[in-house]
Amino acid sequence: RKEVEQDPGPFNVPEGATVAFNCTYSNSASQSFFWYRQDCRKEPKLLMSVYSSGNEDGRFTAQLNRASQYISLLIRDSKLSDSATYLCVVFRGGADGLTFGKGTHLIIQP
Amino acid sequence: DAGVTQSPTHLIKTRGQQVTLRCSPKSGHDTVSWYQQALGQGPQFIFQYYEEEERQRGNFPDRFSGHQFPNYSSELNVNALLLGDSALYLCASSSGRADSPLHFGNGTRLTVT
Numbered sequence: 001r002k003e004v005e006q007d008p009g010p011f012n013v014p015e016g017a018t019v020a021f022n023c024t025y026s027n028s029a030s031q032s033f034f035w036y037r038q039d040c041r042k043e044p045k046l047l048m049s050v051y052s053s054g055n056e057d058g059r060f061t062a063q064l065n066r067a068s069q070y071i072s073l074l075i076r077d078s079k080l081s082d083s084a085t086y087l088c089v090v091f092r093g094g095a096d097g098l099t100f101g102k103g104t105h106l107i108i109q110p
Numbered sequence: 111d112a113g114v115t116q117s118p119t120h121l122i123k124t125r126g127q128q129v130t131l132r133c134s135p136k137s138g139h140d141t142v143s144w145y146q147q148a149l150g151q152g153p154q155f156i157f158q159y160y161e162e163e164e165r166q167r168g169n170f171p172d173r174f175s176g177h178q179f180p181n182y183s184s185e186l187n188v189n190a191l192l193l194g195d196s197a198l199y200l201c202a203s204s205s206g207r208a209d210s211p212l213h214f215g216n217g218t219r220l221t222v223t
Contacts (some may be wrong), residue, residue, distance in 0.1 A: 004152075030211040043200060043214035087152055097143055097166045098210035098212065100152035109128065 002091050003027060004101040011106045012044075013078055018062045022076040023088030023103045032091040033064055033071045038103065044087055075106075083108045112137060114203050114215035117143045119218040123191050131186040131218045135140030136168045141165075141169050143212060144176060144202040153200055158208065166208060188220075 006023045013019045025033075033050035048055065050062040050071050061074040075082055088101040115134045123129050128169050141160045145153035155168035159178035178184045180205075188195055198219050202212035 034211065036212075043216055044212075045214065046211045049211070095207070097155035097158050097168060098209065099155065100145075102150070102152045 002062050003099050004088055006086075006088050006104045007100040009105040009107075011012055011104065012109055013106065014109050015078060015080055018074065018076045019078055020072060021086065021106075022072045023104075024068075024070045025088075025090045025103055026069070027090075027092045028066075028069060030069075030090045030092040033062075034091075034098070034102070035060075035071075035073050035091040036087040037061055038087055039084050044100075047086070055109055071097050078108045079108060080108050082106060089100065114201055114213050116201050116215035116218050118218060118219075119216065120182065120219045122223065124223050125191055125193060127191050127222075129191060129220060131188075131199050131201075131220070132183065133164075133186070133203075133215060134183045135201075136213045139203035139205045139213065140182050141204045141206075141208075141210070142178055142182065143202045143204070144184070145184045145202065147171075147198045147200055147217070149197075156186070165213045177181030191222045193222050196220060 035047040036044040038044040040042045050064050054063040059076045063072045085103040085105050087103045088098050116192045117132045143158040144156040149151040158166040165181045173189045198217045200217045202214045204210040
C-alpha cells in the first residue's frame with residue numbers, strides 16, 4: 001500500500017457546485033497533514049493545514065479522520081480558478097520529509 | 111521580499127554527466143528541502159538541509175547529494191545521470207520545525223538524453 005493515496009481524477013465539476021475528495025495514508029503515526037495546490041506547470045503552494053478538529057478557510061474545509069486514516073478537502077461554490085491539482089501531504093516525523101500524494105486533478109467547468 | 115529562487119530554469123544533459131542545481135530560500139527561512147517531480151506524479155522528497163547539514167533524507171541513491179551554505183542557499187548535485195532522472199526538481203524553503211509549511215521555487219526542468 002502506498003504511503004499517501006489519492007484518486008487522480010480528473011474530477012469534472014460545474015461551476016458553483018460542491019466537490020470533495022479524500023486522501024488516505026498508511027502510517028498511523030503520521031503527525032501533520034496538509035493540502036497543497038499545484039497549477040499546471042507551476043510550483044505547489046500551501047492551501048491549508050489540516051487539524052484534528054477540522055478547519056475551514058473561506059470556501060475550503062479540511063478534515064482529518066485518524067481512526068480511518070484519511071483526510072478530506074471540501075470546496076464549496078467552486079470557481080473556475082479552483083481548477084488545479086490538489087496534493088495531499090503527510091508528515092510522519094523521524095527521518096522523513098513531507099510525503100506528497102500524486103494529486104487529484106480538478107476541472108471546474110463553466 | 112524575494113521568494114524561493116532556483117537556477118537554472120531548464121537544463122539538458124546526457125547520460126553519465128553530472129549536474130548542479132541551485133536554490134536560494136525565501137528571506138527569513140533557514141531550511142531547504144529538495145523534491146523530484148516526474149510528469150503526472152507528486153513531488154518525491156530527496157533531502158532536507160538545516161544548519162548546513164542533511165537533516166532528513168528520502169529514498170534516493172547516493173548519486174544525489176547536496177550542500178547548504180552559511181547564507182542558507184543550497185545546491186543539489188546529481189552524478190552519473192540516468193534517463194530516469196529527467197524531472198522537475200523543486201526546492202522548497204521553510205523555517206523551524208521539520209513539518210513547517212513549504213514555500214516552493216519555480217523548479218528546474220532537467221532533461222537527460
